[in-house]
Amino acid sequence: MHVTPPLPLLKRVPPGTWVALAWCASAVFTFLARIRLPGEETPDELAAAQFYRWDGLVILALATALALAGGRLLSRRPLTALAMLLAAAGFATMNLGVGAIQLTQFLAVDVALYFIAAARPRRTGVTAVSMALGMLVAWLTVRLLSGWGIGASAELAVAMTAVVAWLLGDASHRTREYAERLRLQAATQAVTDERLRIAREMHDMVAHSIGIIALQAGAAARVVHTQPDAAREAMTAVETAGRETLAGLRRMLVALRQADQGRAPDPSRLSPAEGLADLDRLAAATTAAGVSVQVTRQGERRQLPSDIDLxxxxxxxxxxxNVVRHAGTTACRVTIDYRDEEVAVDVTDDGRGRGSTIDTGFGLVGMRERVALLHGEFTAGPRPEGGFRVTARLPVPVQVGAR
Known part of the structure; x- marks a missing residue:
C-alpha cells in the first residue's frame, strides 16, 4: 500500500504559529536592546519613559493580545488578521518613543504577508501589502501633521522588508501553481499515452484475429461440400476467435469508460498483459488456421521487463x-535470440515479399514506433532470396536476472 511520507517538521507548523513566534521574538529583542547586557557600558537604545510604567505595560499587553489573535485568524480571515497585526505594531511602537515603526515591530507583519501571498489569490496578496504600506504612510503623515519628528529612512527600510516578504510569498505561490500545472499536464499526457497504447494493443489484437478469421472462413468455404467435418472445425475456430476478440474489445472499452468517469479500471475486467510466454499459443492458433509457424529460441531464456516482453x-x-494476410504462403519462421544486452526478434517468410507495399502501413509504423520508444533498432523489407523479413533488436537492462 502506498504511504504518503509525513511533512517536514517546519512544514507542519501552522502559519499563525510562525506569526506568534515572530511577535514574541521581536518583543524579546526590543526589551534586550533597551537594557544593559553583560559586557555593555550602555544599552543599545534608550527606553522611553512609558516602557516600564503601568500604562506602557497595558499597551504592550494589548498589542500582544492583538498580535496573537491575528495569528489565530490568519488562516481563516487573512486581511482581518493583518489589520490586527498592523494595529499591534502601531501600539507597540507607541511605547518606544521613536519617530518610525521599527523593523522588529513589523516582523510579525512581514511573516503574515509572506503566508498571505503564498497561500491566497494574488488579489488578496496585493491588498495585504497595500494595507501594510498604507499603514506606514499613515503613521508618518500623522506625526508630520502633529509636528513630531519622523524617521523616514527607518520607515523606508521597513517598507522594503514588507515588499520583499510579499515578493517571496508571491514567488512561492507562482512556483506551486506552476508545479500543479506540470502535474496536471503530466497526468493528461499519461492518460493520452495510455490511450495510444490501448489503441495499438487493440489494433494488433483485432488485426491478428481478423486475419485468422478470414483464413479459417476461406478454408471452410473451400471444403464445406467435400469435408464437412473440417469445415465445421474451421467455423468453430472462427467463432472462438470472434468471441475472444469481442471480449478483449469489451474489456478495453470498459477500462476507457471507467477512466473517463474518473474511476480506476477494475483489474478483474482487464486481461493480463501478453508476452513471449504466449508465443507458443499464438503459433498454435496460426498453424491451426493454415499458416505454419516455426518458433526457434536461441540463448538463455530469462525474464524480460514487461514493456520489452509485450x-x-x-x-x-x-x-x-502480415504473413497471413499478404504473404500468400503457408509457413513462416520466428527466431528469438536472448543476448547479453538485448533480445532480437526475426520473422521471415517465403511469400511474395511485398508486405511493405500491400500493407496499409499502420502495422509496420506501429512496430517501428514500439521499437523506437524502447531505443531499439527495427528493419522490415523484402529478402533478396524472396519473401519478407522483419527484425527488431530491443535493449535489455543488464540487471534483469535469468529465469
Missing part, C-alpha cells in the same frame, strides 16, 4: 498477421 510479442504477432 513489445516483442506484439511485433511477432503483427508480423505473423
Amino acid at each position: 513489445s516483442a510479442f506484439r511485433i511477432i504477432q503483427e508480423s505473423i498477421t
Whole structure:
C-alpha cells in the first residue's frame, strides 16, 4: 500500500504559529536592546519613559493580545488578521518613543504577508501589502501633521522588508501553481499515452484475429461440400476467435469508460498483459488456421521487463498477421535470440515479399514506433532470396536476472 511520507517538521507548523513566534521574538529583542547586557557600558537604545510604567505595560499587553489573535485568524480571515497585526505594531511602537515603526515591530507583519501571498489569490496578496504600506504612510503623515519628528529612512527600510516578504510569498505561490500545472499536464499526457497504447494493443489484437478469421472462413468455404467435418472445425475456430476478440474489445472499452468517469479500471475486467510466454499459443492458433509457424529460441531464456516482453510479442504477432494476410504462403519462421544486452526478434517468410507495399502501413509504423520508444533498432523489407523479413533488436537492462 502506498504511504504518503509525513511533512517536514517546519512544514507542519501552522502559519499563525510562525506569526506568534515572530511577535514574541521581536518583543524579546526590543526589551534586550533597551537594557544593559553583560559586557555593555550602555544599552543599545534608550527606553522611553512609558516602557516600564503601568500604562506602557497595558499597551504592550494589548498589542500582544492583538498580535496573537491575528495569528489565530490568519488562516481563516487573512486581511482581518493583518489589520490586527498592523494595529499591534502601531501600539507597540507607541511605547518606544521613536519617530518610525521599527523593523522588529513589523516582523510579525512581514511573516503574515509572506503566508498571505503564498497561500491566497494574488488579489488578496496585493491588498495585504497595500494595507501594510498604507499603514506606514499613515503613521508618518500623522506625526508630520502633529509636528513630531519622523524617521523616514527607518520607515523606508521597513517598507522594503514588507515588499520583499510579499515578493517571496508571491514567488512561492507562482512556483506551486506552476508545479500543479506540470502535474496536471503530466497526468493528461499519461492518460493520452495510455490511450495510444490501448489503441495499438487493440489494433494488433483485432488485426491478428481478423486475419485468422478470414483464413479459417476461406478454408471452410473451400471444403464445406467435400469435408464437412473440417469445415465445421474451421467455423468453430472462427467463432472462438470472434468471441475472444469481442471480449478483449469489451474489456478495453470498459477500462476507457471507467477512466473517463474518473474511476480506476477494475483489474478483474482487464486481461493480463501478453508476452513471449504466449508465443507458443499464438503459433498454435496460426498453424491451426493454415499458416505454419516455426518458433526457434536461441540463448538463455530469462525474464524480460514487461514493456520489452509485450513489445516483442506484439511485433511477432503483427508480423505473423502480415504473413497471413499478404504473404500468400503457408509457413513462416520466428527466431528469438536472448543476448547479453538485448533480445532480437526475426520473422521471415517465403511469400511474395511485398508486405511493405500491400500493407496499409499502420502495422509496420506501429512496430517501428514500439521499437523506437524502447531505443531499439527495427528493419522490415523484402529478402533478396524472396519473401519478407522483419527484425527488431530491443535493449535489455543488464540487471534483469535469468529465469
